[in-house]
Amino acid sequence: MKKESNTRAIFIWLSMAFTFLAVVTGNLFDRKSEFQIGSVVPTDFFAPFKFENTKLTEHNKQLAANSVDDIYMIDEQVLQNILSDTESLFNYTEEIIAMMQYPPLEIPDSVQKQLRINYIATNINYSQILQQKSHLSLVNSQYEMLLNIPPETLAQIEERILALFKQIYNNKGVSTEDLEKLDINSMILEFGISPVYQTLVNNIIDNQLVTNLVLDKDATEEARHIKRSSVPAVMVEEGEKIIGKGNKITEESYQLLIDSGIIGTNNIDNFVPYIGIFIMILILYVFVISFLRVTAFKSFLTPEGQNLLFVLYIMMLIVARLMLGLQFIQFPLAIGAMIIALLLNKEIACVFHFVILVVYSLMYKADMTTILYQFITGIMSVFIIVKMIERKDMIKVAGFLGIIYGSVYIAMVLLIDMPLTINLAYNMLIAVGIGVFSVILVGGSLPLWESAFHFVTRFQLLELTNPNQPILKRLLLEATGTYHHSLLVGNLAETAADEIGANALLARVGGYYHDIGKLTCGNYFKENQGSRNPHDSLDPRSSANIIISHVTTGVEIAAKYNLPECVKDMILQHHGCSVMQYFYIKAQNTGTENIKEEDFTYPGPRPQTKEAALVMLADIIEATTRSMQNKLGPDFTIEDLVRKMVKQQLDIGELSECNLFLSDIEKIIQSFTRTLNAMYHERIEYPEKKEKK
Numbered sequence: 037m038k039k040e041s042n043t044r045a046i047f048i049w050l051s052m053a054f055t056f057l058a059v060v061t062g063n064l065f066d067r068k069s070e071f072q073i074g075s076v077v078p079t080d081f082f083a084p085f086k087f088e089n090t091k092l093t094e095h096n097k098q099l100a101a102n103s104v105d106d107i108y109m110i111d112e113q114v115l116q117n118i119l120s121d122t123e124s125l126f127n128y129t130e131e132i133i134a135m136m137q138y139p140p141l142e143i144p145d146s147v148q149k150q151l152r153i154n155y156i157a158t159n160i161n162y163s164q165i166l167q168q169k170s171h172l173s174l175v176n177s178q179y180e181m182l183l184n185i186p187p188e189t190l191a192q193i194e195e196r197i198l199a200l201f202k203q204i205y206n207n208k209g210v211s212t213e214d215l216e217k218l219d220i221n222s223m224i225l226e227f228g229i230s231p232v233y234q235t236l237v238n239n240i241i242d243n244q245l246v247t248n249l250v251l252d253k254d255a256t257e258e259a260r261h262i263k264r265s266s267v268p269a270v271m272v273e274e275g276e277k278i279i280g281k282g283n284k285i286t287e288e289s290y291q292l293l294i295d296s297g298i299i300g301t302n303n304i305d306n307f308v309p310y311i312g313i314f315i316m317i318l319i320l321y322v323f324v325i326s327f328l329r330v331t332a333f334k335s336f337l338t339p340e341g342q343n344l345l346f347v348l349y350i351m352m353l354i355v356a357r358l359m360l361g362l363q364f365i366q367f368p369l370a371i372g373a374m375i376i377a378l379l380l381n382k383e384i385a386c387v388f389h390f391v392i393l394v395v396y397s398l399m400y401k402a403d404m405t406t407i408l409y410q411f412i413t414g415i416m417s418v419f420i421i422v423k424m425i426e427r428k429d430m431i432k433v434a435g436f437l438g439i440i441y442g443s444v445y446i447a448m449v450l451l452i453d454m455p456l457t458i459n460l461a462y463n464m465l466i467a468v469g470i471g472v473f474s475v476i477l478v479g480g481s482l483p484l485w486e487s488a489f490h491f492v493t494r495f496q497l498l499e500l501t502n503p504n505q506p507i508l509k510r511l512l513l514e515a516t517g518t519y520h521h522s523l524l525v526g527n528l529a530e531t532a533a534d535e536i537g538a539n540a541l542l543a544r545v546g547g548y549y550h551d552i553g554k555l556t557c558g559n560y561f562k563e564n565q566g567s568r569n570p571h572d573s574l575d576p577r578s579s580a581n582i583i584i585s586h587v588t589t590g591v592e593i594a595a596k597y598n599l600p601e602c603v604k605d606m607i608l609q610h611h612g613c614s615v616m617q618y619f620y621i622k623a624q625n626t627g628t629e630n631i632k633e634e635d636f637t638y639p640g641p642r643p644q645t646k647e648a649a650l651v652m653l654a655d656i657i658e659a660t661t662r663s664m665q666n667k668l669g670p671d672f673t674i675e676d677l678v679r680k681m682v683k684q685q686l687d688i689g690e691l692s693e694c695n696l697f698l699s700d701i702e703k704i705i706q707s708f709t710r711t712l713n714a715m716y717h718e719r720i721e722y723p724e725k726k727e728k729k
Contacts, residue, residue: 043339047346048321055317055395058353060310062360062399064560071288081278083296085403089270091291092235097267101260107252108209111591114248115205119198121171121244126168126194129182133190136183143327146272155582189654196227197240206352209249272296274403274452283371305676313398324391328384340489341380346387348372351547352392356399364406365445368398368474370417377418377479379491389414405448410581410666412444417474427479427495437708441471497541500548500599501526507552507597517563519553521658524546524715528654529647532707536700538646546606546651549599553590553607562663563621580616580636587611587638602647610655612690615641642693649694661712674716682708 071077163179170179185193200223204210220241224234272278272292279289293299352372359367362392373389393414397407417437426434445467449460486493503509526547533543558564560571560582571579590607620636643649657678661668668674682705687690696704 042343051349052317052321052344054350054353058357059313059398063401071285073287075284075285077279077281077283080281081298083272083274083276083278084276087272087295088257089272089292090295091288092270097264100263100267104260104263105258105363107255108249109252110209111248111250113418114246118201118244122197127169128166132166133183140431166697174239178239181236191433193233193237196229200227205248208669210247211249212247215245249706286528297404320394324387325600344489348375361676364409365463368470369410370414371474373414373418374421375420375485378493379485382418382422385418386415405452406588409444409448413441416440426498427713430475434472436473438468442468490601490603492496497545500545510555511552515554515558515564518558521563522551524658528658528708528711529650531711532650532704534650535707543647543650545603546647547654549603550610550651550655552593553586556589561669576619580619583616584638606648606651609643610652611638612642612652614638642690645694646696649691649696653682657708665716676711678705678708
């Protein structure tokens with residue numbers, strides 16, 4: 037068991053390594069073209085799949101963002117600063133006027149220090165003092181005019197200027213353009229300011245007028261982001277021409293060629309993408325292994341089955357890598373899955389095809405059309421190939437599968453709305469040819485797989501049921517009774533196998549060959565004897581040894597005629613470990629000492645499969661029914677006999693090691709009963725014709 041686990045682990049890691057190597061050397065990171073901007077392309081390039089024109093999309097988004105105007109908000113502090121500066125100007129003016137009218141010691145404290153300094157000077161320039169205190173850019177004469185305005189008039193001018201500022205701003209945004217449109221002179225006249233002071237007032241106002249709008253960066257960026265988001269992506273449709281032959285590559289077309297994968301950049305030339313591929317392959321393997329473990333498929337994965345899966349997987353990877361660059365319709369991806377469907381199980385074949393398809397898609401950098409085509413044709417190939425019952429069905433199945441391949445290709449062409457041309461007709465014929473070729477290759481190579489991995493297919497089993505098989509002809513001529521008994525056992529086992537879902541054909545073959553060991557001593561078995569019974573002159577132990585030997589001798593004959601291992605197993609198991617009661621009891625009745633039950637016991641093992649168990653039951657029940665025909669009647673029917681014999685085998689544990697269920701037992705009993713009733717039904721007794729005297 038440990039050796040099998042180690043082998044399985046080696047297979048898994050080797051197949052993962054092959055998968056990684058096949059993918060990274062495929063088209064996924066392909067750098068086939070090395071064009072530059074300004075290069076002249078030698079051929080037309082078309083989009084292999086639908087993708088976004090990122091450069092044009094970004095250009096459109098930028099245009100949309102630029103169309104959004106800046107968003108401003110009102111700065112309330114602007115008006116407050118203007119009003120404060122205006123009030124300061126007039127306050128300083130009033131203080132200096134007071135200084136001019138009173139001695140320095142009596143002037144207000146706010147300007148007392150400066151005035152004391154200036155008071156000492158010979159010539160005091162009051163307008164200059166005011167200019168130094170003010171934040172406004174007025175000429176000296178205007179400061180002198182302010183100092184000469186009567187206090188009452190000065191207060192009125194201040195009041196009107198403050199009112200005018202409030203009217204201009206009035207809790208609204210004032211832009212530079214709005215300020216340029218203002219008619220200050222008219223507004224001054226409306227406020228009733230004397231013409232003498234209008235120029236002064238105009239200058240005071242004009243010096244302080246500024247916009248109260250500031251840029252709201254957050255709101256502007258949000259609006260532009262919304263505008264960008266509303267711009268739809270510009271898509272390049274599959275099959276659309278990117279650039280024509282003889283044209284120079286522009287910045288836009290260069291980016292399109294990169295986005296489509298036709299040319300590449302050096303950005304991918306690092307280890308990061310390879311780590312991504314390895315992780316993807318690892319996830320794929322974990323999924324498949326977990327899936328097989330939780331399903332019934334694990335029972336099909338014998339060491340031979342695992343070897344077959346590994347060899348086929350590596351073979352398909354190598355073939356796919358060698359065929360890189362061909363059209364997807366030219367690659368027979370389903371061949372491996374078809375072989376598995378015939379040798380193992382169609383469900384395992386579907387899982388195998390899924391894995392191969394994923395790896396193939398990465399290797400070829402396949403588009404959706406390719407993936408759909410290979411998926412549909414692969415699954416249909418698996419379910420169609422299992423309908424090939426005999427080798428003569430190969431041509432019929434090949435033709436049908438070829439039609440399927442061609443039809444799927446045409447359906448995909450119509451789905452993507454490609455123009456119907458003569459080239460498409462040629463491709464359809466290729467698809468048909470690949471379908472036919474796949475079946476012929478699988479059918480023709482099947483004997484090779486059977487021989488190499490010791491698999492038994494229905495074709496081989498059907499050949500073994502042919503009466504012209506040398507071993508069956510020998511059985512007919514040398515042990516006629518055994519031959520007819522074996523035919524009946526085969527029919528019983530086959531019918532019951534159909535009822536419980538076992539391999540009916542294998543059960544039939546097992547029934548045909550289970551007693552071939554009797555060829556060496558046929559006259560020692562009741563069905564081949566005439567009036568003389570050789571056992572009458574033998575002691576019970578010797579008789580038992582002869583009877584038991586037909587099991588081991590049968591295996592030797594099977595090996596000589598190259599019968600499959602599964603048939604050899606049924607020959608060895610068809611008596612299980614049961615005791616030969618007749619000779620054992622006979623030996624006990626002789627009074628001989630040292631009578632051991634082991635000397636009268638078959639070597640076994642007990643049946644390990646459903647088919648072997650059915651052959652055992654059919655063998656016992658057919659022989660018992662034939663020997664008890666005279667005892668059967670309304671009180672003891674064939675069904676009673678069948679139930680009794682099946683229960684007996686259950687009680688002694690002969691069915692304990694096979695995978696039969698309790699629900700199968702009743703189906704087997706009913707099947708055996710129907711078949712035996714048909715074999716041993718009551719026949720009409722014809723009257724004898726009396727001769728006339």
